[in-house]
Amino acid sequence: MSLLDQRCLNHALREAAVECPSCKRFFCRECSTEHQGRMICVGCVAALARSENKTARTKTVRWSAAALGGILLAWLVFYYLGLTLARIPSEFHGVVE
Secondary structure: OOHHHOEOOOOOOOEOOEEOOOOOOEEOOOOEEEEOOEEEEHHHHHHHHHHHHHHHHHHHHHHHHHHHHHHHHHHHHHHHHHHHHHOOOHHHHOOOO
């Protein structure tokens, strides 16, 4: 069947103007929108926005964990370096008591 013979999924009395490339269903002009250069249904746009938001949150969590790990690693290095320097006897520095 062609687009001319189809009706909107949400509005049975309206002719379909768009076949959504994601879900392959037909929609009228009111139920579709342009997204990244293609006509797509509102439900698929919402699903894309949720997945993009989830991806952004995942990246934020990963960067935060990496930053926290880096700070912890730097603290451990300087802590053990300080312990090592504190154990050096004062005679090593040429200080006579």
